[in-house]
Amino acid sequence: xxxPKNMHENDKDSQSEVFISGRHxxxxxxxxxxxxxxxxxxxxxLWRGNPHDPEVAVIHRPHYDDWSLAKxxxxxxxxxxxxxxxxxxxxxxxQIKLGKLIGKVTYPVQGRTKVVYYWLGKVEGGEFTPNDxxxxxxxxxxxxxxxxxxxxxxxxxxxxxxxxxxxxxTTRVLYVRHARALPRKGxxxxxxxxxxxxxxxxxxEMLVPMLTPYKPTAIYSALPDRCQQTAAPLAAExxxxxxxxxxxxxxxxxxxxEAAREAFDGIVEQGGxxxxxxxxxxxxxxIASLEPVFLKCDVDDLKVKKSSVWVLSFNGGELTGADxxxxxxxxx
Numbered sequence: 001x002x003x004p005k006n007m008h009e010n011d012k013d014s015q016s017e018v019f020i021s022g023r024h025x026x027x028x029x030x031x032x033x034x035x036x037x038x039x040x041x042x043x044x045x046l047w048r049g050n051p052h053d054p055e056v057a058v059i060h061r062p063h064y065d066d067w068s069l070a071k072x073x074x075x076x077x078x079x080x081x082x083x084x085x086x087x088x089x090x091x092x093x094x095q096i097k098l099g100k101l102i103g104k105v106t107y108p109v110q111g112r113t114k115v116v117y118y119w120l121g122k123v124e125g126g127e128f129t130p131n132d133x134x135x136x137x138x139x140x141x142x143x144x145x146x147x148x149x150x151x152x153x154x155x156x157x158x159x160x161x162x163x164x165x166x167x168x169x170t171t172r173v174l175y176v177r178h179a180r181a182l183p184r185k186g187x188x189x190x191x192x193x194x195x196x197x198x199x200x201x202x203x204x205e206m207l208v209p210m211l212t213p214y215k216p217t218a219i220y221s222a223l224p225d226r227c228q229q230t231a232a233p234l235a236a237e238x239x240x241x242x243x244x245x246x247x248x249x250x251x252x253x254x255x256x257x258e259a260a261r262e263a264f265d266g267i268v269e270q271g272g273x274x275x276x277x278x279x280x281x282x283x284x285x286x287i288a289s290l291e292p293v294f295l296k297c298d299v300d301d302l303k304v305k306k307s308s309v310w311v312l313s314f315n316g317g318e319l320t321g322a323d324x325x326x327x328x329x330x331x332x
Contacts, residue, residue, distance in 0.1 A: 043071025
């Protein structure tokens, strides 16, 4: 076995670790600090057809003469979801819609720790043209692809992807806490009018490249201005109106939980990929009220940083998966 400082991409099976267990996955506020000397990367398991019996893509890299999954390193200024869709497009020519976060794998490369996050990626367009990085793509069943892959760690990711596709959601909610606002102290007047501060405005702008890979279909906001301001850049990018509903915020949750859940459930029932911008009290309590049995933490300990996103997967109204994206700000 080569020493970590001498290891290359094609040695990754010798010292890899996988973190892909469970339907609850998270990306921390600063994923580069989770491991020593981190090189961050992101990619996707590309699929098409029936999610219960899909075709998946494996790529051939001439430099390594191997069969692998599409992925690549983070560019400066990117979030990990942004990297995943960009790298897939650059390597394969395909445009994808991000789905469930499968998890991450790690392995040493030349003395650093490479950390790769993988999503499910449904192909929605584009065409493959052979290039310097990838000269062949093969579409096949999951089992055939597992046998084709050159690395066990990639096969592990693909096996988990197959399992996640069996729970293909009817709705995927992007549940966003508003970005950072001016502090309550020193702000006079109606608290609903308290606006985003300078950092909050940047967070709202950075939500755009992080959330567009999920292909949102509608945008909803709680009443406070800071929620509507958080939704505004994404709405402008997509050409959507923002539906404002006071039942989606903290005040209504405290006053009438039944009405608040009715508003949330009504959005879920419509299907698609809606964005809901809400507040720090309502979000964890609404999630807790859905009684998810698969969470890796107690519902009382659910994280909800400002500008964070819970990506919630629903199948027939039941919550079947949850991914927590702690920050839209660049990871490097």
